[in-house]
Amino acid sequence: MSDETKTEDKPAAAEKEWQPRIIAFVCNWCTYAGADLAGTSRMVYEPHVRIIKLPCSGRIDVSFIIKAFEQGADGVMVSGCHPGDCHYTAGNYHARRRFGGFRDLLEFCGFDMRRVVFSWVSAAEGKKWADLVNEAVAKIRELGPFKEYQKLLAEDIWRKEETNSDRETG
Amino acid sequence: MSRIGVFVCHCGENIARMVDVTRVAEETAKLPGVAVSVDYRYMCSDPGQNMIKEAIREHKLDGVVVAACSPQMHEPTFRAAVVEGGLNPYLCEMANIREHCSWVHTDKELATQKAIDLVRIMVEKVGKNQELFPIKVPVTKRALVIGGGIAGIQAALDIASGGHEVVLVEREPSIGGNMARLSETFPTLDCSQCILTPRMVEVDRDPRITLYTYAEVEEVGGFVGNFKVKIRQKAKSVIADLCNGCGDCWNKCPQKKIPSEFDAGLGYRTAIYVPFPQAVPNTPVIDRERCTKFLKDKCGICEKVCTLNAIDYTMEDEIIEVEVGAIVVATGYDLFSVGKDQPNEQWTGYGEYNYDAYPDVIDGIQFERLLSASGPTQGEIRRPSDGKEPKSVVFIACVGSRDPEKGLEYCSKICCMYIAKHAMLYKHKVHDGQPYVFYMDIRAGGKNYEEFVRRAIEEDGVLYIRGRVSKIYKDGEQLVVVGADTLSDSQVQVRADLVVLATAIVPHRDAYELAQKIGFGCGSQGFFSEAHPKLRPVETNTAGIYLAGACQAPKDIPDAVAQAGAAASKVQLLFSSDELEREPIIASVNEATCVHCRNCIRVCPYSAITDKEIKDKKGNLIKMVAEVNEGLCLGCGACVAACPSKSIQLAGFNDEQVFAEITALGSG
Amino acid sequence: MKIGYYPGCSLHGMAIDFGKSTAATCKALGIELVEIPDWSCCGASAAHSTSHLLGMALPARNLALAEEADLTVVAAPCAMCSSAMKKTHELILSDKETAAEMKRLTGREYHGGVKILNAVQIFLEYGLEELAKRVVLPLDGLKVACYYGCLLTRPPDLLKFDDPEQPVLMDEVCRVVGTEPIEWGFKTECCGAGFSMSRTDLVCELTRRILENAVNNGAEAVIVACPMCHSNLDMRQANINKMFGTSFDIPIVYLTELVGLAVGVKAKKLGLRKHFVDAMRLTERMVPASKRKAPVAR
Amino acid sequence: MRFTIESQQLESDLVKRVEEMIEQSPSICYQCGKCSAGCPVHYLMDIPPNVVIRLLQLGQIDRVLESRTIWVCSSCSTCSTRCPKEFKIAECMDALRELALATGKDTPSEKDIKLFHQVFMSNMRMFGKVHEASIAGVYKLKSRHFFADVGAGIKMFLKGKIKLFPHRIKGVKEIRAMFEAAGYGRKEKEEPSTEDKEQEKLI
Numbered sequence A: 001m002s003d004e005t006k007t008e009d010k011p012a013a014a015e016k017e018w019q020p021r022i023i024a025f026v027c028n029w030c031t032y033a034g035a036d037l038a039g040t041s042r043m044v045y046e047p048h049v050r051i052i053k054l055p056c057s058g059r060i061d062v063s064f065i066i067k068a069f070e071q072g073a074d075g076v077m078v079s080g081c082h083p084g085d086c087h088y089t090a091g092n093y094h095a096r097r098r099f100g101g102f103r104d105l106l107e108f109c110g111f112d113m114r115r116v117v118f119s120w121v122s123a124a125e126g127k128k129w130a131d132l133v134n135e136a137v138a139k140i141r142e143l144g145p146f147k148e149y150q151k152l153l154a155e156d157i158w159r160k161e162e163t164n165s166d167r168e169t170g
Numbered sequence B: 001m002s003r004i005g006v007f008v009c010h011c012g013e014n015i016a017r018m019v020d021v022t023r024v025a026e027e028t029a030k031l032p033g034v035a036v037s038v039d040y041r042y043m044c045s046d047p048g049q050n051m052i053k054e055a056i057r058e059h060k061l062d063g064v065v066v067a068a069c070s071p072q073m074h075e076p077t078f079r080a081a082v083v084e085g086g087l088n089p090y091l092c093e094m095a096n097i098r099e100h101c102s103w104v105h106t107d108k109e110l111a112t113q114k115a116i117d118l119v120r121i122m123v124e125k126v127g128k129n130q131e132l133f134p135i136k137v138p139v140t141k142r143a144l145v146i147g148g149g150i151a152g153i154q155a156a157l158d159i160a161s162g163g164h165e166v167v168l169v170e171r172e173p174s175i176g177g178n179m180a181r182l183s184e185t186f187p188t189l190d191c192s193q194c195i196l197t198p199r200m201v202e203v204d205r206d207p208r209i210t211l212y213t214y215a216e217v218e219e220v221g222g223f224v225g226n227f228k229v230k231i232r233q234k235a236k237s238v239i240a241d242l243c244n245g246c247g248d249c250w251n252k253c254p255q256k257k258i259p260s261e262f263d264a265g266l267g268y269r270t271a272i273y274v275p276f277p278q279a280v281p282n283t284p285v286i287d288r289e290r291c292t293k294f295l296k297d298k299c300g301i302c303e304k305v306c307t308l309n310a311i312d313y314t315m316e317d318e319i320i321e322v323e324v325g326a327i328v329v330a331t332g333y334d335l336f337s338v339g340k341d342q343p344n345e346q347w348t349g350y351g352e353y354n355y356d357a358y359p360d361v362i363d364g365i366q367f368e369r370l371l372s373a374s375g376p377t378q379g380e381i382r383r384p385s386d387g388k389e390p391k392s393v394v395f396i397a398c399v400g401s402r403d404p405e406k407g408l409e410y411c412s413k414i415c416c417m418y419i420a421k422h423a424m425l426y427k428h429k430v431h432d433g434q435p436y437v438f439y440m441d442i443r444a445g446g447k448n449y450e451e452f453v454r455r456a457i458e459e460d461g462v463l464y465i466r467g468r469v470s471k472i473y474k475d476g477e478q479l480v481v482v483g484a485d486t487l488s489d490s491q492v493q494v495r496a497d498l499v500v501l502a503t504a505i506v507p508h509r510d511a512y513e514l515a516q517k518i519g520f521g522c523g524s525q526g527f528f529s530e531a532h533p534k535l536r537p538v539e540t541n542t543a544g545i546y547l548a549g550a551c552q553a554p555k556d557i558p559d560a561v562a563q564a565g566a567a568a569s570k571v572q573l574l575f576s577s578d579e580l581e582r583e584p585i586i587a588s589v590n591e592a593t594c595v596h597c598r599n600c601i602r603v604c605p606y607s608a609i610t611d612k613e614i615k616d617k618k619g620n621l622i623k624m625v626a627e628v629n630e631g632l633c634l635g636c637g638a639c640v641a642a643c644p645s646k647s648i649q650l651a652g653f654n655d656e657q658v659f660a661e662i663t664a665l666g667s668g
Numbered sequence C: 001m002k003i004g005y006y007p008g009c010s011l012h013g014m015a016i017d018f019g020k021s022t023a024a025t026c027k028a029l030g031i032e033l034v035e036i037p038d039w040s041c042c043g044a045s046a047a048h049s050t051s052h053l054l055g056m057a058l059p060a061r062n063l064a065l066a067e068e069a070d071l072t073v074v075a076a077p078c079a080m081c082s083s084a085m086k087k088t089h090e091l092i093l094s095d096k097e098t099a100a101e102m103k104r105l106t107g108r109e110y111h112g113g114v115k116i117l118n119a120v121q122i123f124l125e126y127g128l129e130e131l132a133k134r135v136v137l138p139l140d141g142l143k144v145a146c147y148y149g150c151l152l153t154r155p156p157d158l159l160k161f162d163d164p165e166q167p168v169l170m171d172e173v174c175r176v177v178g179t180e181p182i183e184w185g186f187k188t189e190c191c192g193a194g195f196s197m198s199r200t201d202l203v204c205e206l207t208r209r210i211l212e213n214a215v216n217n218g219a220e221a222v223i224v225a226c227p228m229c230h231s232n233l234d235m236r237q238a239n240i241n242k243m244f245g246t247s248f249d250i251p252i253v254y255l256t257e258l259v260g261l262a263v264g265v266k267a268k269k270l271g272l273r274k275h276f277v278d279a280m281r282l283t284e285r286m287v288p289a290s291k292r293k294a295p296v297a298r
Numbered sequence D: 001m002r003f004t005i006e007s008q009q010l011e012s013d014l015v016k017r018v019e020e021m022i023e024q025s026p027s028i029c030y031q032c033g034k035c036s037a038g039c040p041v042h043y044l045m046d047i048p049p050n051v052v053i054r055l056l057q058l059g060q061i062d063r064v065l066e067s068r069t070i071w072v073c074s075s076c077s078t079c080s081t082r083c084p085k086e087f088k089i090a091e092c093m094d095a096l097r098e099l100a101l102a103t104g105k106d107t108p109s110e111k112d113i114k115l116f117h118q119v120f121m122s123n124m125r126m127f128g129k130v131h132e133a134s135i136a137g138v139y140k141l142k143s144r145h146f147f148a149d150v151g152a153g154i155k156m157f158l159k160g161k162i163k164l165f166p167h168r169i170k171g172v173k174e175i176r177a178m179f180e181a182a183g184y185g186r187k188e189k190e191e192p193s194t195e196d197k198e199q200e201k202l203i
Ligand SMILES: Cc1cc2nc3c(=O)[nH]c(=O)nc-3n(C[C@H](O)[C@H](O)[C@H](O)COP(=O)(O)OP(=O)(O)OC[C@H]3O[C@@H](n4cnc5c(N)ncnc54)[C@H](O)[C@@H]3O)c2cc1C
Pocket: B146, B147, B148, B149, B150, B151, B152, B169, B170, B171, B172, B175, B176, B177, B178, B179, B182, B184, B185, B186, B187, B215, B216, B217, B330, B331, B332, B333, B334, B364, B365, B368, B414, B418, B421, B508, B514, B548, B549, B550, B551, B555, B556, B557, B558, B560
């Protein structure tokens, strides 16, 4: 599936309208605060990321990522405190261990892993957050809208048609 | 259907400039479940808060979303307002459309769309929120202070005067920290020992303070109000209760050539020793790595000379367990090591300054010891190589500081002042000597500080040369300091008898491990992180743990003492009630579905989950499940993600809530 | 051991002694030197001073030629040459744009397969323990000032050779051949390098400072690994004495000459007679290994 | 010296070219003076290294291009190695020299150094290697320092340190193509060719 996305050609007009939609799962103590810092430091970055705040990256579940794609996200970011810096001492350690598993599972399910960005951003790394968002947006722009999953869902007899939302206008 | 109120803030122009707030209000008004959506200039102002309160009553709201700044900023404000309006505080959420939106974007249309999405997420979440009630936990009214420098001493004394017990743990054999090593202190030039010693003695005398020196904190468990601490009392080999500090042992100890840590290697101590004469406690310890008895099983002189039989070679380390309600960390600083703390390990680093090669190139603390009346030279300025009185001394500022390539990026803050002090004191002692200072900027921003520096220049004839030094080399007995004077565009060379490097202030060498052990934050430079740089400067992000002194940032004595006082008053504030409230963001187990796989137990970083037996009325075991200890759970949610049967949920962040947030984005 | 060899222009000209001693000493140690076919000048300071592109392109061509000739290790004894080569090597490896630009200019592609050795590194590559075994006429107790100059270690991030302020690797080689390296303050000061002809006055001033510090710290000889250091310190010593009224008379010896003597190469083969300041006196300090008091220091 | 600081000047194209060549902005320099403190040829400079960078910060690049400093700098990298901000001063000096030649803004003083560089380069362009004797010859002819160094020259000759005949490498065409591709000396096209002739004559 990943090969298809790479070679996909879109009409230029559609590209103009389309804006990538990225959901970020971040921990409250580090990355959320890092994003706050980017704000207080007035660092300009791309406006396509929607943050969902969780207490700790350890709380992040693979089903969140799948759900996000199902809801029409073109990309997902997952970010927490740096290894060893976790507000909860070890939460991100579990997260880190689990991300390895996430990756395999998602890949197995047929997700293009280039659409998922894992990283560590501390409360002091406003710049890193801004850069990361810019990179993620650039990457997703390159990959184009994530249509494959929607197609898959449409074929899936267990699902209803409703998931083929009109997200490209949003 | 829920009835949610949305309140969109302009923050003056801060939000309104980049986000079409009226449109955000209009669009979100259309969302299912939203009863009212309005925008206002300053939501956090009194009229703004009143709007919310009135709306709750008028529209019978059961949820509130404030679209404004970061929750770190005003969540408490709005939760309080919601409570006054008659709602549970946890039914209020904030959408961050300032830090995460208006301040970082430049396309008004896209920013507005994002703001609408951010509100939508929170509207969906609030719809699923439940009322939560703070958890009450008892408070142990005893404090632990780690580090016995001036900051730790001040904090301990203040808490004790507030009527509470204090446990003070110091790693070295005596309290006093770095201040005890100083000669006289800027800007008043009072003698450091004279003002410090009485405070040290007070610590020793105060019955409310339990002092453990030559000890370290081994483990910290628990949470605010209820910490459980394990302290390792290293074996001193001297029975403190018997010893009267007569000094017979250390006067007779034949191991006399051990470089004294206290004198920064300029003087010597014995194997059984007190670090300095005014030490508190004045009981010696045996340095087992240098003592002949321990190394070769010979000597034993100290035992023989001690008439009080206080020496005990068989003493072992002891673990002491204490329960405390609050912790003040005051572990202070070390000096950057010019020869070694380098980015490139193979290089000597600052090789151009030859600190390692030339004995007459020393650091600031070493110069303090040379100045100190109780130092290795009894306060006479003698250079280490040959004991001569230096007639020309060069002081170099910012060595390792403000030097991102070879040292550290930050300014060490206190060195400008102590350099002026050093140059001045040198001139007071060696009247025909000439002090020179190479500097980049003079940072003297304190009360009477600038005046102090001017005095050094104008009255004591210290020559300030504006420029960094490129190199120090030896020419005969003298050192040649090659520098620049950028004010006259010149290259200058000074022949010096002694060079003093004002090396950077760095966090105590194992500060990072301590922070890890206790569980609070450390910045990238290793100094401990305060909760907010302006508004919560003595608190950490972990409840019940406070900071004092130079462990948080380079600080001089006045600042260290002020912060210690503030930390002490925070502790007393915590101790002013018998119980305290905790955020109810904690996990709970659905016993009906739990299959006791114990995954959650394994991942919980606070060991907050234990096994629980479920028995029938007759006492027969029906099944085993997991159980969360409300006191210990800090709400990280790791267990929730780990549970295969979805039997454990985190209040405020349960699956339903998070899925609602994600789904909110799909409907756009 | 067979390695590539880039003598550079000066080892065939003004620094013929450096060239001869490198060849003879390597031969004595069993190192076979294979010249890079049809090599050209490295550009020296004239190139990088006037065209940063040529400053890289000239060494890039030589590197590509070495690679084409399957030379994976190349000794470039001249410090200017090895520095230029190593810098170019690092820049091509770390920056794709530079790599493309160099390909455009030279019409050849360099893939980064060459390890470049300066004069000191030849012996390090050979192995100091191995070298110690070959020492037959150590210069026991001769006090030497190891002078690295500015080109051997700088810029440190590209050359990655030794500590830029307190280098020690040449000192180690010197210790193996029995000499005693002194501690002194001018190991990496600049001697004026390529200004020998255009600003002789400048070179004399800089070399005076260096010689003074070496002599004041007890050096009996200055050991160098760069033709420019050598010509400035050796050839200009008379000028300095005239200019400043000093009376320096200290032999300036290439590291390759020093090692050559110790492993038994004849002074003549090393070009030792070609020095301006008499260096033959060194031969008097050689002690047959069999008559030594102490074993070779390491 | 007095000048008015104007915003256009602060955005000088020439300064931008220097920035591109060294891939660093002069703004990172905080004027500590350490570069000037350690520079071995500071005593011959009209503008110390830190002031060179300061002038770039101020957009006053012409003063720098006209300076002697850039020519007497011996490229020893003492400054870059010790700079606390790792500003590449030595490379900056290289860039300034190149720019000074390309724009023709270079100072008339220190022409010996420039001349030497030029003679060296044209010698190399001609043979692919440099032939020290002909460099020395041409340099002396053009600089008119006939008698300087005579003693040393004769002694060198006697010691066999001077090779009489230049050797031309096979790939000399390649070298010339490289000079061309690098745009070497594009401004002063005439000059190298006359030197070429003189060198040919001398051999
Ligand atoms: C050369 C020099 C001159 C100075 N002159 C002046 C001056 O004139 N005026 C002025 O106001 N300030 C001066 N200062 C600054 C002054 O020294 C500091 O402001 C002050 O000492 C800070 O006190 P503190 O208690 O925070 O830290 P410290 O004095 O460093 O005390 C920290 C204590 O904690 C202990 N500790 C560390 N880790 C642990 C652990 N894990 N467990 C247990 N204990 C631990 C240490 O052993 C130490 O005793 C000078 C500093 C220097 C370097």
